[in-house]
Amino acid sequence: MTDTPLSLIRNFSIIAHIDHGKSTLADRLIQTCGGLTEREMTNQVLDNMDIERERGITIKAQTVRLSYPAKDGKTYVLNLMDTPGHVDFAYEVSRSLAACEGSLLVVDASQGVEAQTLANVYQAIDAHHEIVPVLNKIDLPAAEPEQVRQQIEEVVGIPADDAIEISAKTGLNIIGVLEALVTRLPPPVGDADAPLQALLVDSWYDAYLGVIILVRVKNGRLKRHSKIRMMSNGATHTVEQVGVFSPAMRPLDDLGPGEIGYINAAIKTVADCNIGDTITDDRRPASQALPGFKASIPVVWCGLFPIDADDFEKLRESLGKLRLNDASFHFEAETSAALGFGYRCGFLGLLHLEIIQERLTREFNLDLIATAPSVVYRIHRTNGTEEELHNPADMPDGSLIESIEEPWIRATIMVPDEYLGPVLTLCNDRRGRQVDLTYVGTRAMAVYRLPLNEVVFDFYDRLKSVSRGYASFDYAMDGYEESDLVRISILVNLEPVDALSFIAHRSAAETRGRSICGKLKDLIPRQLFKIAIQAAIGGRVIARETIGALSKDVTAKCYGGDISRKRKLLDKQKEGKKRMRQFGKVEIPQTAFLAALKMDA
Ligand SMILES: Nc1nc2c(ncn2[C@@H]2O[C@H](COP(=O)(O)OP(=O)(O)OP(=O)(O)O)[C@@H](O)[C@H]2O)c(=O)[nH]1
Numbered sequence: 279m280t281d282t283p284l285s286l287i288r289n290f291s292i293i294a295h296i297d298h299g300k301s302t303l304a305d306r307l308i309q310t311c312g313g314l315t316e317r318e319m320t321n322q323v324l325d326n327m328d329i330e331r332e333r334g335i336t337i338k339a340q341t342v343r344l345s346y347p348a349k350d351g352k353t354y355v356l357n358l359m360d361t362p363g364h365v366d367f368a369y370e371v372s373r374s375l376a377a378c379e380g381s382l383l384v385v386d387a388s389q390g391v392e393a394q395t396l397a398n399v400y401q402a403i404d405a406h407h408e409i410v411p412v413l414n415k416i417d418l419p420a421a422e423p424e425q426v427r428q429q430i431e432e433v434v435g436i437p438a439d440d441a442i443e444i445s446a447k448t449g450l451n452i453i454g455v456l457e458a459l460v461t462r463l464p465p466p467v468g469d470a471d472a473p474l475q476a477l478l479v480d481s482w483y484d485a486y487l488g489v490i491i492l493v494r495v496k497n498g499r500l501k502r503h504s505k506i507r508m509m510s511n512g513a514t515h516t517v518e519q520v521g522v523f524s525p526a527m528r529p530l531d532d533l534g535p536g537e538i539g540y541i542n543a544a545i546k547t548v549a550d551c552n553i554g555d556t557i558t559d560d561r562r563p564a565s566q567a568l569p570g571f572k573a574s575i576p577v578v579w580c581g582l583f584p585i586d587a588d589d590f591e592k593l594r595e596s597l598g599k600l601r602l603n604d605a606s607f608h609f610e611a612e613t614s615a616a617l618g619f620g621y622r623c624g625f626l627g628l629l630h631l632e633i634i635q636e637r638l639t640r641e642f643n644l645d646l647i648a649t650a651p652s653v654v655y656r657i658h659r660t661n662g663t664e665e666e667l668h669n670p671a672d673m674p675d676g677s678l679i680e681s682i683e684e685p686w687i688r689a690t691i692m693v694p695d696e697y698l699g700p701v702l703t704l705c706n707d708r709r710g711r712q713v714d715l716t717y718v719g720t721r722a723m724a725v726y727r728l729p730l731n732e733v734v735f736d737f738y739d740r741l742k743s744v745s746r747g748y749a750s751f752d753y754a755m756d757g758y759e760e761s762d763l764v765r766i767s768i769l770v771n772l773e774p775v776d777a778l779s780f781i782a783h784r785s786a787a788e789t790r791g792r793s794i795c796g797k798l799k800d801l802i803p804r805q806l807f808k809i810a811i812q813a814a815i816g817g818r819v820i821a822r823e824t825i826g827a828l829s830k831d832v833t834a835k836c837y838g839g840d841i842s843r844k845r846k847l848l849d850k851q852k853e854g855k856k857r858m859r860q861f862g863k864v865e866i867p868q869t870a871f872l873a874a875l876k877m878d879a
Pocket residue numbers: 294295296297298299300301302303334335336362363364414415416417418444445446447448
């Protein structure tokens with residue numbers, strides 16, 4: 279039984295720009311509250327996926343319940359919801375925030391306010407949070423707490439007089455943070471006697487327990503063995519376990535209002551648990567659902583194909599396993615003449631794509647080819663119908679298209695003054711439209727509208743390189759607009775290579791087409807006949823390269839009769855063949871696809 283009075287509960291998130299020290303602070307809070315021993319602290323506990331740890335970024339929202347004996351003599355329950363820092367996972371931030379009453383806003387005192395600091399703060403303000411600014415890394419000689427304080431007031435627009443100066447690394451003033459949580463954040467409100475209303479904050483698959491659901495109880499009590507009902511679809515389940523993370527799972531009898539914890543109810547897949555849904559008691563249901571939050575929609579799609587066709591089944595299984603834990607990731611079967619059988623997969627953004635791809639390679643041991651990422655276009659046909667296009671290869675013939683719309687984003691870029699010029703040039707080159715440009719001291723904040731299509735290829739990389747790594751970037755989807763878009767097909771000896779076709783604005787078509795043809799020319803080995811590589815829009819060729827013929831006999835070098843040597847060479851050639859794709863008469867090595875797909879035009 280948990281009967282902590284509401285006045286002794288505080289639910290909070292930590293929001294920060296990437297690398298400003300959110301996870302380090304979370305670990306310190308856990309350690310200070312006695313949740314873990316020094317030895318257990320060796321790894322950041324909240325970042326529990328390998329890839330997260332390696333890249334030092336937080337992906338999945340995690341939660342932990344702390345017990346803090348405050349200076350006022352009372353012991354408080356502090357529920358910490360971790361939030362991811364990367365733009366791709368903004369929706370996970372919003373759902374964590376919906377479960378809390380307040381936020382710690384962590385700003386690196388040596389770096390100042392960055393693009394994601396702002397984006398996250400706005401989400402916290404939307405969620406009606408009380409926000410406590412925390413200036414971290416005060417131990418660094420480059421820390422400028424006074425300036426950053428001023429920045430928070432000017433740029434973020436919240437008072438920063440009583441921002442708390444800390445070093446999450448050395449542990450300096452962690453008590454100050456804990457006291458601020460207790461004294462400055464409001465306790466949750468709720469009625470233990472009302473019908474149950476619990477927000478489904480997250481769910482994931484555990485190999486032993488099945489689906490685990492993270493909940494925030496708003497009203498009523500969520501009890502073990504009770505029958506719950508999902509308000510979105512009426513599905514009922516019997517609760518097998520109720521508990522909290524401290525940070526290990528600790529079973530309890532029930533969760534009361536204001537509490538954050540987990541339940542497990544023999545649910546088969548996370549797809550049955552709609553995030554944002556309201557859970558109620560089947561016997562005494564609530565009359566109204568809680569306000570949910572926006573569902574996550576994949577905005578970037580690409581094809582994933584096994585290099586070895588025999589791995590197709592394994593790929594299907596692996597994708598299914600990943601999906602068990604990540605309902606925001608989508609996949610459907612796809613066939614490509616160039617790459618064989620594979621899957622068209624939808625992601626929340628480029629980082630999400632990269633993470634899934636990396637997990638497939640690393641955890642599932644798959645060798646994959648990914649086609650160029652594409653956004654979701656809206657096609658209006660001349661016959662009046664409308665459709666969404668996830669794959670450039672499926673684009674209908676130009677004569678059937680009335681118009682095409684593409685998704686736009688609203689991007690916020692913060693950058694030191696001296697690098698502003700090249701950043702603006704980059705945005706303009708990518709068809710960006712400036713919305714706003716303001717200064718905070720020597721830092722500029724540029725707000726641009728940009729077509730997502732221009733951002734998915736290499737925008738981050740370019741932005742980082744033109745600003746020497748100093749620019750920070752955040753974006754939100756910002757509607758669709760009609761645009762003059764064309765599909766560029768790549769033809770090898772007149773055969774279209776579907777995996778290489780892509781959609782671009784007409785003004786960029788020729789440059790990109792030429793760049794791909796040029797790359798392929800260097801990558802496709804000469805063969806016994808001439809090979810023409812062309813880029814075309816419909817029937818019109820816009821770029822062309824030719825690879826001259828060559829006669830090649832791998833065994834020619836082996837004069838004399840060294841048969842074993844000869845055989846070895848032939849075997850080697852066969853091995854090489856596995857990695858080739860037959861294209862009409864032409865064989866294209868996998869490496870050519872990989873390189874051609876890395877577009878940097
Ligand atoms: N000098 C100093 N370094 C710190 C402090 N806090 C964190 N760091 C370092 O800053 C880096 C980033 O810290 P993290 O806690 O991983 O940052 P994060 O905000 O959680 O990053 P994401 O999980 O990627 O969003 C790490 O190398 C930390 O060791 C601090 O108070 N002082």
